Amino acid sequence: MDYVDSKRKSNICGKILFAAGITTLCIIFLKQSPDFSTPSQFSRQQAGVTHVLVTGGAGYIGSHAALRLLKDSYRVTIVDNLSRGNLGAVKVLQELFPEPGRLQFIHADLGDAKAVNKIFAENAFDAVMHFAAVAYVGESTLDPLRYYHNITSNTLVVIKAMASHGVKTLIYSSTCATYGEPEKMPITEGTPQAPINPYGKAKKMSEDIILDFSKTSEMAVMILRYFNVIGSDPEGRLGEAPRPELREQGRISGACFDAALGVIPGLKIRGTDYNTADGTCVRDYIDVTDLVDAHVKALAHAKPSKVGIYNVGTGKGRSVKEFVEACKKATGVEIKVEYLSRRPGDYAEVYSDPSKIKLELNWTARYTDIQESLQIAWRWQKSHRNGYGSP
Numbered sequence: 001m002d003y004v005d006s007k008r009k010s011n012i013c014g015k016i017l018f019a020a021g022i023t024t025l026c027i028i029f030l031k032q033s034p035d036f037s038t039p040s041q042f043s044r045q046q047a048g049v050t051h052v053l054v055t056g057g058a059g060y061i062g063s064h065a066a067l068r069l070l071k072d073s074y075r076v077t078i079v080d081n082l083s084r085g086n087l088g089a090v091k092v093l094q095e096l097f098p099e100p101g102r103l104q105f106i107h108a109d110l111g112d113a114k115a116v117n118k119i120f121a122e123n124a125f126d127a128v129m130h131f132a133a134v135a136y137v138g139e140s141t142l143d144p145l146r147y148y149h150n151i152t153s154n155t156l157v158v159i160k161a162m163a164s165h166g167v168k169t170l171i172y173s174s175t176c177a178t179y180g181e182p183e184k185m186p187i188t189e190g191t192p193q194a195p196i197n198p199y200g201k202a203k204k205m206s207e208d209i210i211l212d213f214s215k216t217s218e219m220a221v222m223i224l225r226y227f228n229v230i231g232s233d234p235e236g237r238l239g240e241a242p243r244p245e246l247r248e249q250g251r252i253s254g255a256c257f258d259a260a261l262g263v264i265p266g267l268k269i270r271g272t273d274y275n276t277a278d279g280t281c282v283r284d285y286i287d288v289t290d291l292v293d294a295h296v297k298a299l300a301h302a303k304p305s306k307v308g309i310y311n312v313g314t315g316k317g318r319s320v321k322e323f324v325e326a327c328k329k330a331t332g333v334e335i336k337v338e339y340l341s342r343r344p345g346d347y348a349e350v351y352s353d354p355s356k357i358k359l360e361l362n363w364t365a366r367y368t369d370i371q372e373s374l375q376i377a378w379r380w381q382k383s384h385r386n387g388y389g390s391p
């Protein structure tokens with residue numbers, strides 16, 4: 001009897017061992033298969049953590065926004081097709097915030113609705129900051145369809161994906177270019193919008209889509225109309241690094257730095273006979289750190305079924321001459337300046353009335369010394385002569 005019992009026992013043990021072995025093999029096999037992975041932290045909502053999709057987060061403003069959000073303990077997903085942004089900026093952010101569940105980068109084109117839907121299906125976003133866009137006025141007049149596609153049509157893709165996946169908050173990057181050439185300064189949010197170039201028109205159309213959609217939706221929407229953005233991260237981690245081929249399209253600060261670095265021989269100032277104090281055009285320059293702060297405040301104040309539209313500027317106009325003088329002081333380089341006749345389509349004065357955003361979101365620009373903003377940006381430019389390419 002003892003002999004039979006022990007034989008039966010060893011049979012049972014063998015079967016158990018066999019089953020355990022098979023199970024272990026199955027688990028190893030499944031884990032190695034591409035379809036098996038533990039669900040990512042980005043796919044689940046986490047109590048107390050707001051997950052923000054930052055489109056265009058490899059670009060100038062988007063990367064600064066992502067940095068601020070990460071610093072403030074938000075969870076961030078960057079989606080960018082890298083057509084104009086820099087993977088180097090994303091790498092800086094990844095090095096600063098390597099902990100799991102903080103930051104992920106997804107390389108995708110917002111024009112690809114299928115890819116966008118997949119991203120929304122696989123990630124639990126609480127809010128979207130939609131920065132991604134092509135953003136050069138001059139280029140928009142030469143290639144308008146690109147602008148309507150990239151700005152207007154892609155915004156539609158994003159909104160539709162948000163609606164079908166129940167993402168409840170949108171912060172939209174708009175621009176003072178949607179106002180065109182207003183007769184009265186300063187520009188308030190009530191100033192009629194009459195854009196004069198495809199860039200401004202494409203942004204205005206996106207605003208219209210968002211506004212119409214919001215009439216029948218509970219989405220919380222904030223539209224921020226930026227004026228001229230300058231500066232970079234005061235701690236020198238990020239900067240503005242447009243592609244070399246886009247430098248010519250670029251903005252005045254980029255041109256000043258290029259002149260100071262000797263990349264271009266000097267600056268060409270077009271128009272000295274405008275009806276302004278020194279005859280050159282007047283613009284409202286907003287530091288990127290302040291701009292990003294406006295986004296964080298907009299996110300905090302966003303309310304379901306409500307739309308907020310805000311100018312983001314300093315409320316103070318500076319002439320091109322003033323800007324160039326500040327740039328000379330900031331860089332310490334005696335930049336060569338050539339004065340030329342007016343460029344068609346440039347308007348004399350553009351500056352904001354930022355009182356609405358102050359009143360409703362408790363936001364005011366703090367970095368209003370353009371020389372200081374340029375000095376900070378110059379430090380980064382000097383140490384990153386090839387942008388994010390090589391330090």
Ligand SMILES: NC(=O)c1ccc[n+]([C@@H]2O[C@H](COP(=O)([O-])OP(=O)(O)OC[C@H]3O[C@@H](n4cnc5c(N)ncnc54)[C@H](O)[C@@H]3O)[C@@H](O)[C@H]2O)c1
Binds near residue numbers: 082083132175
């Ligand atoms: N820089 C300014 O002075 C200024 C002023 C007013 C408004 N804005 C707006 O701010 C936003 C950001 O501008 P920026 O100066 O940081 O520009 P940027 O070119 O530095 O960044 C834009 C980013 O969007 C990405 N992108 C473009 N098309 C895409 C697509 N189809 N799919 C995925 N990613 C795409 C680019 O690769 C880039 O990283 C834009 O919407 C722009 O219109 C900028």
